[in-house]
Amino acid sequence: xxxxxxxxxxVLKEMIDAPIASYFSSCVHCGLCAEACLFYTETGDPKYTxxxxxxxxxxxxxxxxTVIGRLxxxxxxSKAVTDAELDEWRELxxxxxxxxxxxxxxxxxxxxxxxxxxxxxxxxxxxxxAPEGLKGAVTRTVNxxxxxxxxxxxxxxxxxxxxxxxxxxxxxxxxxxxxxxxLSSMEIINFPEYLGAIAKIMNQAGKTWTLSSxxxxxxxxxxxxxxxxxxxxxxxxxxEGAERLKVKTVISPECGHAFTALRWEGPNLVGRPFGFEVxxxxxxxxxxxxxxLLKTEGFETDRLTFHDPCQLARRGGVIQQQRDLMNMVxxxxxxxxxxxxxxxxxxxxxxxxxxxxxxELRIEAFKKKKSQLETVKPDRLVTACANCRIVMEEGLEHYxxxxxxxxxxxxxxxxxxxxxxxxxxxx
Amino acid sequence: xxxxxxxxxxxxxxxxxxIGIFLLGVIWRLFEIYSLGRKKDLSAPRVVAGASxxxxxxxxxxxxxxxxxxxxxxxxxxYVFHIGLAIVVFLxxxxxxxxxxLLGISWPGLPSQxxxxxxxxxxxxxxxxLADRINRPVKRYLSTFQDWFTWTLTFLxxxxxxxxxxxxxFPYTTMLALHILSVELLLVFLPFTKLFHAFTAFxxxxxxxxxxxxxxxxx
Numbered sequence: 001x002x003x004x005x006x007x008x009x010x011v012l013k014e015m016i017d018a019p020i021a022s023y024f025s026s027c028v029h030c031g032l033c034a035e036a037c038l039f040y041t042e043t044g045d046p047k048y049t050x051x052x053x054x055x056x057x058x059x060x061x062x063x064x065x066t067v068i069g070r071l072x073x074x075x076x077x078s079k080a081v082t083d084a085e086l087d088e089w090r091e092l093x094x095x096x097x098x099x100x101x102x103x104x105x106x107x108x109x110x111x112x113x114x115x116x117x118x119x120x121x122x123x124x125x126x127x128x129x130a131p132e133g134l135k136g137a138v139t140r141t142v143n144x145x146x147x148x149x150x151x152x153x154x155x156x157x158x159x160x161x162x163x164x165x166x167x168x169x170x171x172x173x174x175x176x177x178x179x180x181x182x183l184s185s186m187e188i189i190n191f192p193e194y195l196g197a198i199a200k201i202m203n204q205a206g207k208t209w210t211l212s213s214x215x216x217x218x219x220x221x222x223x224x225x226x227x228x229x230x231x232x233x234x235x236x237x238x239x240e241g242a243e244r245l246k247v248k249t250v251i252s253p254e255c256g257h258a259f260t261a262l263r264w265e266g267p268n269l270v271g272r273p274f275g276f277e278v279x280x281x282x283x284x285x286x287x288x289x290x291x292x293l294l295k296t297e298g299f300e301t302d303r304l305t306f307h308d309p310c311q312l313a314r315r316g317g318v319i320q321q322q323r324d325l326m327n328m329v330x331x332x333x334x335x336x337x338x339x340x341x342x343x344x345x346x347x348x349x350x351x352x353x354x355x356x357x358x359x360e361l362r363i364e365a366f367k368k369k370k371s372q373l374e375t376v377k378p379d380r381l382v383t384a385c386a387n388c389r390i391v392m393e394e395g396l397e398h399y400x401x402x403x404x405x406x407x408x409x410x411x412x413x414x415x416x417x418x419x420x421x422x423x424x425x426x427x
Numbered sequence: 428x429x430x431x432x433x434x435x436x437x438x439x440x441x442x443x444x445x446i447g448i449f450l451l452g453v454i455w456r457l458f459e460i461y462s463l464g465r466k467k468d469l470s471a472p473r474v475v476a477g478a479s480x481x482x483x484x485x486x487x488x489x490x491x492x493x494x495x496x497x498x499x500x501x502x503x504x505x506y507v508f509h510i511g512l513a514i515v516v517f518l519x520x521x522x523x524x525x526x527x528x529l530l531g532i533s534w535p536g537l538p539s540q541x542x543x544x545x546x547x548x549x550x551x552x553x554x555x556x557l558a559d560r561i562n563r564p565v566k567r568y569l570s571t572f573q574d575w576f577t578w579t580l581t582f583l584x585x586x587x588x589x590x591x592x593x594x595x596x597f598p599y600t601t602m603l604a605l606h607i608l609s610v611e612l613l614l615v616f617l618p619f620t621k622l623f624h625a626f627t628a629f630x631x632x633x634x635x636x637x638x639x640x641x642x643x644x645x646x
Binding site for chain 2: 023025031044046047049051067109197266277315338341
């Protein structure tokens with residue numbers, strides 16, 4: 001056994017807890033999880049059945065934690081986990097799993113399959129068998145500060161542009177601000193209008209907010225690849241930034257997994273509860289709306305639909321707010337089939353979009369979103385995750401569907417009257 | 428061994444052994460699984476009505492939205508055979524008498540004609556889910572020896588019980604002995620196969636409901 005495999009197996013063994021033991025002991029091979037997984041429904045290939053994506057982990061559980069399994073191992077009736085096997089399973093545990101969690105909510109015996117895939121990845125990653133694309137993203141995040149290699153000067157440059165465009169200050173390192181606003185690389189590079197929208201919304205709400213020069217990047221490739229040590233390094237920057245600036249709340253950007261990494265995994269990664277709150281921007285906007293701090297003018301009149309990011313809705317518990325916000329500015333908001341709690345993934349969550357060799361499969365899986373969209377035929381698609389947005393833009397382009405995608409925060413901000421002095425129209 | 432000796436053995440030492448292995452097996456397996464424990468979740472919970480372990484234990488008995496139409500055979504076949512099995516096991520008068528002799532508790536049963544009908548329906552449902560396991564690519568792909576074996580272990584008591592009541596193939600005494608033997612095999616293997624979901628499904632649902640309920644998601 002190679003040293004890396006030995007490490008992988010050891011890490012994997014440590015991951016197995018009572019819920020996982022209970023889950024593996026409960027599976028009756030009914031196959032319902034396959035029906036819930038877009039990688040199966042769109043390809044028809046049974047190897048994409050979610051519970052099958054965990055087979056090496058199941059065997060290790062049986063061999064190490066059950067009497068019968070130990071006996072079987074002793075007399076040579078069960079084979080050990082090998083490097084070749086983990087190499088083969090990379091496609092199943094990463095490329096074809098976006099941690100969307102649909103399988104987890106349909107399993108009749110209650111198996112939280114995503115909970116297991118997240119932990120299985122720790123073992124694969126430790127054995128060195130994680131996808132190269134994700135390895136690169138993690139290395140860049142740890143060494144440079146962001147998965148796309150963006151550094152502070154790039155953020156400062158965008159801040160300047162946005163300040164000029166919106167006529168509003170973008171505070172940096174303001175101690176004692178109520179909110180610390182986090183960004184995703186995607187927003188810094190591709191969607192700077194998000195930052196402008198935040199400035200307008202905070203200005204109208206009369207709230208103090210700031211960016212941090214030491215922690216602007218919210219995404220966490222360490223969590224996606226399944227390396228808790230690196231995920232901790234990445235999330236610790238945000239914790240330190242928030243504590244240094246003494247903010248009350250950290251706002252996760254329009255990014256699904258960043259929210260999961262910070263809100264739910266964060267305290268567990270650093271080993272202590274946070275002294276500040278973590279909220280997704282949609283939750284904050286929902287609060288502003290309820291408190292009357294978000295005042296919009298006019299309505300979008302074209303046909304709009306909303307794509308629920310999995311980590312925000314099904315895995316994050318934010319389901320109603322986006323609908324109330326949509327209705328605030330949209331006259332013609334229609335829901336896709338299965339919208340909300342049961343929404344289908346864009347196909348690129350959980351780090352999958354960073355895996356180059358997974359692109360063909362992603363495009364195949366996008367047929368699910370395509371069929372959802374074909375049912376409601378929207379003029380535009382609204383979402384609240386920059387990664388979903390990029391993945392869906394690629395999918396729409398591939399299938400030659402002309403449906404522009406817009407972020408909910410920026411759409412709301414367009415309906416906020418421009419502050420004085422106005423230098424130019426908001427994007 | 429004569430028919431009577433066979434029946435006496437399965438009713439006596441055979442049953443004792445089977446129940447002994449079953450009970451020890453269940454206790455051991457529950458310990459083996461749940462003593463692993465889990466880490467405390469340090470993130471701040473989001474409290475939402477209806478999102479808890481207990482809610483999921485019950486709620487997960489119903490199909491998730493939109494799922495029934497995707498796998499009607501799995502769902503309907505599954506319901507019919509689980510409910511049918513429960514009725515046959517716990518509401519057939521001779522079974523209640525046996526339980527009374529072992530535990531001292533009893534309850535009213537159903538008329539034997541009704542149980543007979545339920546048995547036939549349950550057997551049919553089991554054959555349907557077996558056919559589905561053979562025909563449906565996903566189920567066939569997932570299936571291992573254990574899936575076929577446990578199906579057989581579950582099916583034989585139903586079949587032999589029904590045949591014994593109807594005095595089919597073998598004399599009643601032999602059939603009854605075979606029936607009891609098949610139940611004993613089921614008991615012996617239950618803790619060590621996927622049949623153990625009869626116990627762990629509740630724990631799994633509870634964990635799932637608790638972990639997701641912590642995030643304010645009613646799963």
